[in-house]
Amino acid sequence: MRDVAIVSFAQAKNVRRExxxxxxxxxxxxxxxxVEQSGIPRREIGFTCSGSCDYLAGQPFxxxxxxxxxxAWPPISESHVEMDGAWALYEAWVKIQIGxxxxxxxxxxxxxxxxxxxxxLTLQLDPYYVAPLGPDSVSMAALQARAYLEATGRSERDLxxxxxxxxxxxxxxxxxxxxxxxxPERLLGEPYLVSPLRKHDCPPISDxxxxxxxxxGDLARKVCKRPAWIRGIDHRIEAHGLGNRDLAKSLSTAxxxxxxxxxxxxxxxxxxxxxxxxxxxxxxxxxxxxxxxRVNPSGGPLAGNPMMVAGLARFGEAARVLMDGxxxxxxxxxxxGPCLQQNMVAxxxxx
Amino acid sequence: MSESLKPVTAIKAPVxxxxxxxxxxxxxRFLRGMAxxxxxxxxxxxxxxxxxxxxxxxxxxxxxxxxxxxxxGKGTVTTFCIVRIPSDSLSIDPPFTCxxxxxxxxxxxxxxxxxxxxxxxxxxxxxxxxxxxxKEELGPTFESIKYFRPIDEPDASFESYKxxx
Numbered sequence: 001m002r003d004v005a006i007v008s009f010a011q012a013k014n015v016r017r018e019x020x021x022x023x024x025x026x027x028x029x030x031x032x033x034x035v036e037q038s039g040i041p042r043r044e045i046g047f048t049c050s051g052s053c054d055y056l057a058g059q060p061f062x063x064x065x066x067x068x069x070x071x072a073w074p075p076i077s078e079s080h081v082e083m084d085g086a087w088a089l090y091e092a093w094v095k096i097q098i099g100x101x102x103x104x105x106x107x108x109x110x111x112x113x114x115x116x117x118x119x120x121l122t123l124q125l126d127p128y129y130v131a132p133l134g135p136d137s138v139s140m141a142a143l144q145a146r147a148y149l150e151a152t153g154r155s156e157r158d159l160x161x162x163x164x165x166x167x168x169x170x171x172x173x174x175x176x177x178x179x180x181x182x183x184p185e186r187l188l189g190e191p192y193l194v195s196p197l198r199k200h201d202c203p204p205i206s207d208x209x210x211x212x213x214x215x216x217g218d219l220a221r222k223v224c225k226r227p228a229w230i231r232g233i234d235h236r237i238e239a240h241g242l243g244n245r246d247l248a249k250s251l252s253t254a255x256x257x258x259x260x261x262x263x264x265x266x267x268x269x270x271x272x273x274x275x276x277x278x279x280x281x282x283x284x285x286x287x288x289x290x291x292x293x294r295v296n297p298s299g300g301p302l303a304g305n306p307m308m309v310a311g312l313a314r315f316g317e318a319a320r321v322l323m324d325g326x327x328x329x330x331x332x333x334x335x336x337g338p339c340l341q342q343n344m345v346a347x348x349x350x351x
Numbered sequence: 352m353s354e355s356l357k358p359v360t361a362i363k364a365p366v367x368x369x370x371x372x373x374x375x376x377x378x379x380r381f382l383r384g385m386a387x388x389x390x391x392x393x394x395x396x397x398x399x400x401x402x403x404x405x406x407x408x409x410x411x412x413x414x415x416x417x418x419x420x421x422x423x424g425k426g427t428v429t430t431f432c433i434v435r436i437p438s439d440s441l442s443i444d445p446p447f448t449c450x451x452x453x454x455x456x457x458x459x460x461x462x463x464x465x466x467x468x469x470x471x472x473x474x475x476x477x478x479x480x481x482x483x484x485x486k487e488e489l490g491p492t493f494e495s496i497k498y499f500r501p502i503d504e505p506d507a508s509f510e511s512y513k514x515x516x
């Protein structure tokens with residue numbers, strides 16, 4: 001295996017509604033910042049891969065027009081995944097492993113504000129038996145939350161504690177959308193949105209963009225003082241039908257974590273792509289993260305959740321902590337699909 | 352074949368989504384220009400290319416194109432085709448002419464209709480001008496320009512637009 005590291009990360013501030021910039025205008029400053037920070041000249045970057053979803057904007061091939069932001073003429077080597085940018089990072093990592101390139105630019109963008117996000121997310125469900133019934137994303141997460149609370153004996157108070165901690169940690173993250181000091185007891189006084197979930201258990205709807213540059217071995221060491229090395233990475237998927245899965249557990253996360261080499265040593269921090277409070281607890285259980293592991297020091301998706309971006313941002317936030325020298329081993333996680341259907345886990349290390 | 356063995360070939364699964372378009376900074380400037388009968392482009396600060404309509408970035412240099420440039424409605428046909436296939440979604444009857452038009456001072460041709468010209472007289476290098484809708488019908492839309500028509504100027508030389516095919 002070749003050594004591959006994250007050498008730069010940039011993201012736009014997460015906002016509820018970006019009315020000024022279109023997708024290209026949102027992506028461009030973020031890509032420019034990541035490329036500049038990487039120290040690798042744009043034309044020397046071997047591969048570009050992006051993650052986005054045309055359903056969010058309601059524009060076919062919106063990912064093609066986003067290429068205006070990266071300087072794609074004369075033609076560059078490029079690819080796209082209709083998924084969170086974390087899966088674009090995985091594709092780029094594989095391409096570097098094959099050995100024909102040494103660096104890659106990954107970017108992701110999502111402007112959920114242009115449509116009705118819960119309705120858009122319904123369209124990712126089984127098109128024959130589930131989608132026509134129209135269950136929205138929050139209701140499905142609530143099914144999972146109920147299953148988890150009943151199965152584990154955890155309480156809604158535990159969920160409120162996750163929300164309060166996320167919003168508090170997000171105060172130091174300039175990209176965060178929902179920040180502040182909240183008393184978990186008072187949060188529990190709020191009405192249910194879809195029981196057992198209250199508003200604080202759900203992520204905000206966000207517009208945003210993020211970019212990462214990957215580099216291999218010597219190039220990474222040359223351009224970055226303290227690269228965030230990807231020591232292991234894996235992703236696993238579960239059945240499409242929610243009834244075929246144990247919603248209270250995340251077997252795919254556990255398996256991806258095992259294959260990524262998580263068990264070979266302690267970790268300091270974890271950036272988990274858990275859009276709902278109970279999902280952070282499910283992921284903690286699946287990855288065997290004890291109380292000594294600091295989870296989502298950035299505030300996580302509960303503080304800002306741009307679709308197709310938030311997973312890639314977890315990789316960026318975990319890498320940033322390592323590049324800053326504040327930790328030496330971190331977990332980055334990304335999810336896709338309803339109720340943690342598909343999960344990616346990477347183990348990152350500073351030098 | 353009995354009724355029970357007939358294949359199930361369809362279910363009803365209606366989908367309805369509504370989206371609100373965000374034009375973005377560059378397109379907003381362009382569309383507001385359209386409402387005033389003006390064609391506004393943007394120049395790349397690095398390579399100097401002028402994009403009409405502007406998308407806010409230079410696709411070559413990957414930098415914001417923040418210098419606004421007004422161009423006239425005069426330009427050159429760089430390539431064209433005669434459409435002879437009827438379609439329900441078209442508001443005009445075939446045959447008609449579609450062309451790529453490079454406006455004077457711009458570096459990117461765009462797609463437009465050519466009219467007021469027999470379709471078999473359209474040619475590469477032909478000089479054309481924009482025909483706008485009446486002033487009271489101008490709006491923030493590309494449809495403020497109805498079509499392009501020939502003008503009485505000598506054809507542009509191939510050299511002058513060969514980089515823009």
